[in-house]
Amino acid sequence: MQLNQNLTQEQKLILTQSLSMSIKILEMNSVDLYEFIKKELSENPLLDCSGDEYTIGYDESYKIKEYVEKNLYSFKDKDYKEETECITPFYFISEKKTLRNHLQQQLGEMKLDESQRKICVYLIECIDERGYLPISSAQGAEELCCSREDVESAVNIIQSMDPCGIGSRNLTECLAIQLKEKNMFTKEMKIVVEECLDDIAYARYWAVAKKAGISVAKARRCSEIIRNLEPKPSRGFYTGEETKYVIPEAEIYEENDDFKIKMTKGIIPKIKINKEYRKLLKFACEKEVKEYIDKKTERARNILNGIDKREETLVRILKYILENQKRYFKYGKEKLKPMSIKQVAEDLGLSDSTISRAVKGKYIYTPNGIILIRKLFTSSLNIGNTEISTDTVKDKIKSIIEKENKKKPLSDQVICFMLNDYNIEISRRTVAKYREELGIESSSRRRRI
Numbered sequence: 001m002q003l004n005q006n007l008t009q010e011q012k013l014i015l016t017q018s019l020s021m022s023i024k025i026l027e028m029n030s031v032d033l034y035e036f037i038k039k040e041l042s043e044n045p046l047l048d049c050s051g052d053e054y055t056i057g058y059d060e061s062y063k064i065k066e067y068v069e070k071n072l073y074s075f076k077d078k079d080y081k082e083e084t085e086c087i088t089p090f091y092f093i094s095e096k097k098t099l100r101n102h103l104q105q106q107l108g109e110m111k112l113d114e115s116q117r118k119i120c121v122y123l124i125e126c127i128d129e130r131g132y133l134p135i136s137s138a139q140g141a142e143e144l145c146c147s148r149e150d151v152e153s154a155v156n157i158i159q160s161m162d163p164c165g166i167g168s169r170n171l172t173e174c175l176a177i178q179l180k181e182k183n184m185f186t187k188e189m190k191i192v193v194e195e196c197l198d199d200i201a202y203a204r205y206w207a208v209a210k211k212a213g214i215s216v217a218k219a220r221r222c223s224e225i226i227r228n229l230e231p232k233p234s235r236g237f238y239t240g241e242e243t244k245y246v247i248p249e250a251e252i253y254e255e256n257d258d259f260k261i262k263m264t265k266g267i268i269p270k271i272k273i274n275k276e277y278r279k280l281l282k283f284a285c286e287k288e289v290k291e292y293i294d295k296k297t298e299r300a301r302n303i304l305n306g307i308d309k310r311e312e313t314l315v316r317i318l319k320y321i322l323e324n325q326k327r328y329f330k331y332g333k334e335k336l337k338p339m340s341i342k343q344v345a346e347d348l349g350l351s352d353s354t355i356s357r358a359v360k361g362k363y364i365y366t367p368n369g370i371i372l373i374r375k376l377f378t379s380s381l382n383i384g385n386t387e388i389s390t391d392t393v394k395d396k397i398k399s400i401i402e403k404e405n406k407k408k409p410l411s412d413q414v415i416c417f418m419l420n421d422y423n424i425e426i427s428r429r430t431v432a433k434y435r436e437e438l439g440i441e442s443s444s445r446r447r448r449i
Contacts, residue, residue, distance in 0.1 A: 007162045012068065018302045025306035026313060026354070029361045030247040030267045033307075037269050046296040048274040091321060099131065099237035100124055101165075106161045114172070119144055119154040132174070133167045135160070151189055155205055165233040171197070188212045190224045193243030200226055203435045203445050248365040252329055259329055261318050263311065271307075273300050313358045316348055328376075329366055341377050382389075394434050395425060401440055409446040 028036060041047050103124045107117065120142060128134050133155065135143075140151040158167035165183045168174035175193050191212040192200070199207040200223045208219035251262045264324040321344075327335035341359075345352045359373040377415040400418055404410045410418075412431045419426060440446070 021302040022306040027357045046300040163233045247362045252364040338389045409443040411443045
């Protein structure tokens with residue numbers, strides 16, 4: 001064995017910092033990009049905001065905060081007499097009422113001894129996002145060093161609170177509590193809730209009737225009552241999950257019988273490289289200072305280039321979509337043409353991954369409303385000599401099912417025949433496949449009395 005030195009020539013794809021930053025920014029939607037720029041402005045002194053665009057327009061709370069800060073002293077003079085009291089914008093921020101707040105407020109109005117109250121507070125904190133209590137009485141007793149009876153008593157107190165069904169250990173108990181509240185928890189209904197939930201889900205009324213010892217008609221009535229109960233008691237309360245708002249990347253509008261694209265540039269702050277810090281790079285003597293400024297300058301340039309490339313790529317894709325989908329923007333979903341990411345990538349001379357990243361999580365405002373760009377990319381279905389979008393077929397199936405008689409829902413075969421009348425010739429299996437993709441149940445489970 002011996003060591004030798006050899007020269008070889010090979011090609012490699014190297015992911016530079018500039019390319020990495022461009023890919024990262026390309027994937028961001030407007031809200032994510034705004035948050036990213038906001039963070040970079042606070043961390044990178046070489047980046048500067050050119051203008052008043054630093055405050056994003058979609059969140060009115062920024063405007064309120066700015067107004068309060070400007071009029072801080074006038075608020076203090078008019079509404080507050082004590083000069084020692086410190087008034088801040090935080091006085092005007094309201095906290096969202098959570099499910100736990102709602103339960104704790106009810107707990108505060110009850111006359112309980114201290115030990116009971118502590119157990120209830122602990123159990124309320126254990127309630128999950130569905131409104132269920134995921135721990136058993138034995139677990140609670142072990143963690144709180146008390147008896148099971150005390151924990152069970154506290155559970156009963158919580159289950160007596162609003163909303164009805166809160167603090168249940170499982171779905172069966174949740175439904176039972178709601179039925180007791182309505183004075184409908186009969187012997188037959190108890191059997192239906194405890195043993196027949198799967199049969200109700202699949203509309204097997206004969207099985208429900210057999211287990212509960214009642215007629216099929218009564219089994220159907222019991223099933224309808226249970227279907228109208230709330231399986232998730234926490235619904236309607238804030239459980240810690242924020243509602244995410246979307247901001248369209250662009251607007252497609254009609255003008256003089258033609259469609260045009262308008263990018264929503266005002267949403268993203270306009271940034272530039274700070275000239276004062278760039279001057280320091282020329283006159284700085286210390287090596288560490290030069291390295292720091294040079295590093296931050298390079299990152300700032302990469303961010304600016306990434307934002308420019310993101311907009312350029314988006315504009316190219318949107319122009320292509322507009323050119324190929326004018327009938328969709330004018331007449332709606334039924335005129336959506338099949339269009340794949342691969343097809344767009346080939347026509348624009350870009351990679352599939354670039355197109356996929358560019359449209360990920362991004363929306364546009366159109367005459368048909370705000371839509372996800374990704375929804376415009378659909379596979380095709382060959383019907384005779386023509387191609388039709390699978391989304392168009394799905395919308396047709398959904399429309400047919402929505403108009404059906406709920407007492408006699410249409411089978412997949414009947415839907416297949418109806419589609420054939422619209423010159424959409426597909427098999428029953430394809431209808432079943434698209435129906436399942438739409439999240440629509442089979443005809444037996446859609447039947448209502």
